[in-house]
Every structure is written in C-alpha cells, then in structure tokens.
Amino acid sequence: xxxxxxxxxxxxxxxxxxxxxxxxxxxxxxxxxxxxxxxxxxxxxxxxxxxxxxxxxxxxxxxxxxxxxxxxxxxxxxxxxxxxxxxxxxxxxxxxxxxxxxxxxxxxxxxxxxxxxxxxxxxxx
Numbered sequence: 372x373x374x375x376x377x378x379x380x381x382x383x384x385x386x387x388x389x390x391x392x393x394x395x396x397x398x399x400x401x402x403x404x405x406x407x408x409x410x411x412x413x414x415x416x417x418x419x420x421x422x423x424x425x426x427x428x429x430x431x432x433x434x435x436x437x438x439x440x441x442x443x444x445x446x447x448x449x450x451x452x453x454x455x456x457x458x459x460x461x462x463x464x465x466x467x468x469x470x471x472x473x474x475x476x477x478x479x480x481x482x483x484x485x486x487x488x489x490x491x492x493x494x495x496x
Contacts, residue, residue: 389417419445439474442467 391412398408411417419441426444427437446467453460 386414388421389414391417391420435477435479439479442470442474
C-alpha cells in the first residue's frame with residue numbers, strides 16, 4: 372500500500388481512529404494518582420476499541436463477543452509474528468491468559484473458528 376502512496380493517508384486515519392478522547396472516569400482515575408490527562412486514552416486502547424467496533428459492525432455481534440473475537444485475533448497474530456522467547460513475550464502471554472478469563476467468565480470462550488461467527492471472511496477456513 373505504501374507503493375500506492377497511501378502511507379500518509381493511512382497514517383492519518385490510524386492516528387485519528389486510535390485517539391480516543393478521555394472521559395470523566397479516566398480523568399478521575401488519573402487525578403487520584405496525581406497524573407494529568409493529555410485529553411486522550413493511550414493509542415493502544417484506541418486501537419483495541421476500534422478493533423472491537425469493527426468486529427461488532429462487520430459481524431453483527433455484541434460488545435462481549437467482539438471482545439472475545441478480537442482477543443482471538445490478537446492472540447493468533449502474536450503467535451504468528453513471535454520471533455522468539457523473551458520477558459516481554461512472557462508478559463504478553465500472561466496478559467492474554469488473564470484476558471481470556473474475562474471471556475470465560477461471561478460464557479463466551481475466546482474463539483476464532485469459522486463456525487463461531489456468521490461471516491468467516493476474517494478467519495482462516
């Protein structure tokens with residue numbers, strides 16, 4: 372896509388999509404810790420929120436199912452792109468394990484199999 376000259380436009384769209392404005396809950400959380408808000412959540416939060424939104428719209432699922440499907444996709448991507456073991460990879464694995472518990476607690480085990488959704492164009496078959 373960079374060869375098509377899309378790099379600047381896609382960069383702009385990415386940063387706009389991931390810059391999620393702060394809300395009162397976040398401002399209060401930061402203030403309780405003596406921190407000042409810059410007006411936005413961290414870009415990683417915005418990226419995950421956008422991924423949930425896109426899955427929710429594309430698949431016609433609720434937020435909980437979108438969360439669990441996003442978790443499955445992120446976990447699969449991390450597994451496929453892993454270059455080796457490191458303390459960071461161990462931390463990421465632990466975070467994924469803890470996030471999976473959320474899906475299990477709401478009765479929606481993390482799934483990325485074609486039969487678990489209406490549309491399987493996002494998933495390997």
